[in-house]
Amino acid sequence: MQNNFMEQSDIKTPVHKKNLIAGSYLPAIISFLALVFVDQITKYYIDHTMDLYASVPVINNIFEIHYIRNSGAAWGMFENRQIMFYICTIIVLITGCVFYVRCTRSGRYKDIKVLLVLILSGAVGNFIDRLRFQYVIDFLYFKLIDFPVFNIADCYVTIGFFIMILLLLFKYKEEDLEYLMKSHS
Numbered sequence: 001m002q003n004n005f006m007e008q009s010d011i012k013t014p015v016h017k018k019n020l021i022a023g024s025y026l027p028a029i030i031s032f033l034a035l036v037f038v039d040q041i042t043k044y045y046i047d048h049t050m051d052l053y054a055s056v057p058v059i060n061n062i063f064e065i066h067y068i069r070n071s072g073a074a075w076g077m078f079e080n081r082q083i084m085f086y087i088c089t090i091i092v093l094i095t096g097c098v099f100y101v102r103c104t105r106s107g108r109y110k111d112i113k114v115l116l117v118l119i120l121s122g123a124v125g126n127f128i129d130r131l132r133f134q135y136v137i138d139f140l141y142f143k144l145i146d147f148p149v150f151n152i153a154d155c156y157v158t159i160g161f162f163i164m165i166l167l168l169l170f171k172y173k174e175e176d177l178e179y180l181m182k183s184h185s
Contacts, residue, residue, distance in 0.1 A: 024104045028117050035118065039125035039152040043137040055141070066141040068149050071134060082134055089127045096120045102180050109180070111167060115160045122156030 050056070050067040057064045072081070100116045103109040129136040138149040168177070 028100065028113065031117050032121050032124075035121035035156060036125050036128070039121070039156070040128060042152050043125075043129065043139075046139045047137055050139075062142070062144040064141050064143055065139050066143075066149055068138050069133070069135040070138045070149070071136075082130055085130050086127075089123050089130075092123050093120060093127075096123070099180055106179055111171075112164065112180075115164045115167070118156045119160035119164070122153040122158075122160065125153030125156070126151070 046065070046067050050065070052067055052069065055064045055066040073085075096116050096119060100113055100120075103113045103116070126136050136151065136153075138151045138154070140151060140155075141147070141149045
């Protein structure tokens, strides 16, 4: 009998399908947690070692560590609209998880799965700040171009989305992505 059992001498041992959590999701979960940890530990360090609005030049007049508390988005947009950030983050998390599961089930799209982990880690990193403090701790500042101050989570989201757009434009064809867009049970 070889359906659900394998014979090994006289003992029958059940044959289990690959454990989805350990086989497919565990590396993503560990990566996700590690990325969120790095984001949170850098913010904790900045918050506990620097005064608010203090700056430490890294490369004179080009890049510095500049501690701010941001209750909005880049350039101060949507300041003090935490409910909007909560709703958007929850939508991103649900959508990202659905697409991650679909990518896993298809056995394809490993690059998209990696990018989804990156994007979701960034979303959660900033979501944790918003839940705890009602603001996000930002500290990376490109002074040379007066770019808005940002953090590690912002890097995850920006890099993840940028590479995702490149993949969608140049690697995948419309028919490649139909599976991801369709509802599967």
